[in-house]
Amino acid sequence: MMPAHETYDVIVIGAGAGGMTAAAVAATEGLRVLVIEKTAFVGGTTAWSGGMVWIPGNSKMKEAGLSDSVTDAVQYLSSTVPEPANAGLRAAFLARGPEAVAWLEANTAVRLQPVKACPDYYPERLGATSGGRVLEPVAFDGTRLGKAFARLRPPLPEFTRFGGMMVNPLDIPHFRRAGKSLRSTVRAAWLVSAYALQRLRSPRGTTLHLGNALAARLYASLLARQVEILFSADVEDLSMQGDRVAGVVIRHGSRDRLIAARRGVVLATGGFSHDASLRKRFFPPAAGFVSATSTAGTGDGLRLAATAGAALNTEATSPAYWVPASLFRRADGSRGVFPHMVTDRAKPGVIAVNAAGRRFVNEALSYHEFVLAMLRDGNGKPDRPFHLICDRQFLWSYGLGRIKPFTRNVRRYVASGELIEAPDIERLAASIGVKPTALAATVANYNVDAKDGRDPEFGRGSTTYQRHLGDIGHKPNPCVAPILRAPFFAMRIHPADLGTAIGMRVDAQARVLREDGTPVAGLYACGNDMGSIMNGNYPGPGIMLGPALTFGYVAGRHLAEGRVIREMAKEQA
Structure with missing residues (x-):
């Protein structure tokens, strides 16, 4: 030695x-x-x-x-x-x-x-x-x-x-309301100005x-x-x-x-x-x-x-501790993994479906419980596909995965295959390998009660935690809204871990x-x-x-x- x-x-x-x-x-x-x-x-x-x-x-x-x-x-x-x-x-x-x-x-x-x-x-x-x-x-x-x-x-x-x-999570609403609220517009402008000054001295923001x-x-x-x-x-x-x-x-x-x-x-x-x-x-x-x-x-x-x-x-x-994640390629060619923790799944107007085109979980549960449901539904198969499904209104208001709210042009995400787009639910189903009649029935059944803010199948929005993750400004249920406005979108999600x-x-x-x-x-x-x-x-x-x-x-x-x-x-x- x-x-x-x-x-x-x-x-x-x-x-x-x-x-x-x-x-x-x-x-x-x-x-x-x-x-x-x-x-x-x-x-x-x-x-x-x-x-x-x-x-x-x-x-x-x-x-x-x-x-x-x-x-x-x-x-x-x-x-x-x-x-x-x-x-x-x-x-x-x-x-x-x-x-x-x-x-x-x-x-x-x-x-x-x-x-x-x-x-x-x-x-x-x-x-x-x-x-x-x-x-x-x-x-x-x-x-x-x-x-x-x-x-x-x-x-x-x-x-x-x-x-x-x-960005501090408390400031995110200000960016969403910029141009609509004077207070939010001033706050967002101040934050961006401070960031611009920081970039004069540093390769990234220092706050x-x-x-x-x-x-x-x-x-x-x-x-x-x-x-x-x-x-x-x-x-x-x-x-x-x-x-x-x-x-x-x-x-x-x-x-x-x-x-x-x-x-x-x-x-x-x-x-x-x-x-x-x-x-x-x-x-x-x-x-x-x-x-x-x-x-x-x-x-x-x-x-x-x-x-x-x-x-x-x-x-x-x-x-392990679990989280659903979507995959993508960055501009430099590296693989990105986006953990769907709190930004989209519990918001009103999105559902998660399995390989059969059916909902399998309350989408507003914790990310750990969400993936446990994926693993149970996966039945031991590592490549079983799961997707989040939404419409254009949801994508604009809340974003999906790494796509931020109010993104005007989603062409690059569609072109890369990260985001799947279709003019109707049946063609969206065909694009993700799901039986069209099955996905259409799932969305239609969900919409019947969602228009009144209800989710009798899974009880989405039934706890303070779930409502906390929803959109507090959406009534009567901050976690539930119908999926109605074409075009429609899907994003594949995978079981991923946050740590062992x-x-x-x-x-x-x-x-x-x-x-x-x-x-x-x-x-x-x-x-x-x-x-x-x-x-x-x-x-x-x-x-x-x-x-x-x-x-x-x-x-x-x-x-x-x-x-x-x-x-x-x-x-x-």
């Missing part, structure tokens, strides 16, 4: 939300930290995400006048995560999640605010809340990163405007929102503490001293390097969404091979942990465990490298980032405990 020429207290593998949280906490506690990132950017999938963080009982709720309690959260989780597996980790999450938020806000650049009107995904269940458990990152000025801004993973271009402008703001805030925290980040480096192996993880062997450039870790290594590599062999092993056949995550998530953490004797937590009702739920088994201190339940000394995991504490269930928005930040914090604090204890002893002496 080659001798170590570099030594740190803590090595973190992966610069997503979980990994950067662990690194920021350990560094703030006085430890020397190295972050190893396989790509050229920090942020991982977090930088592409909505940045929602689900933390029941957080102090921000109380400050906003919203009530919550551990009892309510336990009651809610008992029905949405009914399996007994990982109950101890859920209890640890509920106990330490609010602590993590308070600590991060007091000691780092992380700033979060409650989303007051963002219901849990099953609002009819006991213990659910209508908002506040979900926290979102406060907007961040990217210029604060200086030259390091270039190292922050950009958001997906489909979620920006004008070639790089991020950051959503997951890009969260990633930037964590990155700023690392930079402020002079945490070293090694980019474009692959970890080849863990270095062991007996049964203890003592460092890593990395490939950086053309040579291998052994880097020692006095206290431990944190695995936060993002799960295995892009590893074909692990997907085949754990995913249902009907899931196919579409993922809305960063391509860096290839199971590195799981493979490294296995060499140290770590156990996998496979007790998950679902191996199967990962390493850990304890309440985020320490990786062996099959016999004993911890692997010096090895920790968080984020999607850690097995899902929700067992693959999806109770609310941000249930990946909430545990990622919490257990990243827990790992960082536990790694620093020995140092804190020694310093306290010195002070007492």
Whole structure:
């Protein structure tokens, strides 16, 4: 074994939300930290995400006048995560999640605010809340990163405007009402002007929102503490001293390097969404091979942990968190994956149909439940087609997939095959390989009740969550309207994952465990490298980032405990 020429207290593998949280906490506690990132950017999938963080009982709720309690959260989780597996980790999450938020806000650049009107995904269940458990990152000025801004993973271009402008979700209605409302017109004009000035100094907008703001805030925290980040480096192996993880062997450039870790290594590599062999092993056949995550998530953490004797937590009702997605080609030839989360499916005037041309789901359910319905309907066939169907009025008002509202010319989307157009429902059916009479009957039956805002077949718009995603200005049901105005459109959607739920088994201190339940000394995991504490269930928005930040914090604090204890002893002496 080659001798170590570099030594740190803590090595973190992966610069997503979980990994950067662990690194920021350990560094703030006085430890020397190295972050190893396989790509050229920090942020991982977090930088592409909505940045929602689900933390029941957080102090921000109380400050906003919203009530919550551990009892309510336990009651809610008992029905949405009914399996007994990982109950101890859920209890640890509920106990330490609010602590993590308070600590991060007091000691780092992380700033979060409650989303007051963002219901849990099953609002009819006991213990659910209508908002506040979900926290979102406060907007961040990217210029604060200086030259390091270039190292922050950009958001997906489909979620920006004008070639790089991020928009706060609260400002989207202003863009829709621009030209109709003086207040909205002034607000939209101010935002665009500010963006234009930013582009004079930067290749993209520097006012950051959503997951890009969260990633930037964590990155700023690392930079402020002079945490070293090694980019474009692959970890080849863990270095062991007996049964203890003592460092890593990395490939950086053309040579291998052994880097020692006095206290431990944190695995936060993002799960295995892009590893074909692990997907085949754990995913249902009907899931196919579409993922809305960063391509860096290839199971590195799981493979490294296995060499140290770590156990996998496979007790998950679902191996992944799901979202329906449409596929397309960008101008540069790269494949785009658009996750249909909240922008179109629940709006009035669109339905989802299966290969038989029939509706198979309440379109306004959570994206996870929507795909579970796709997988059930798919009956084990990975290429079974599903489509969203709408008319020209819907496409103009709400957009579809990456096609934004008020798009005047959709020719390029039709020409590429991303959007299918036809003058009537029968010809639309023929274009997507569905029996014309079947699709015509489906649309006609839906329209009979939709004109009165009703959906007796699936009850669309029947919960506060579904209505929250609809169009509040559409009466009487914000989620239901008939499909009437030619031309008609279809867009194919696929089951896709937002992250994997199967990962390493850990304890309440985020320490990786062996099959016999004993911890692997010096090895920790968080984020999607850690097995899902929700067992693959999806109770609310941000249930990946909430545990990622919490257990990243827990790992960082536990790694620093020995140092804190020694310093306290010195002070007492």
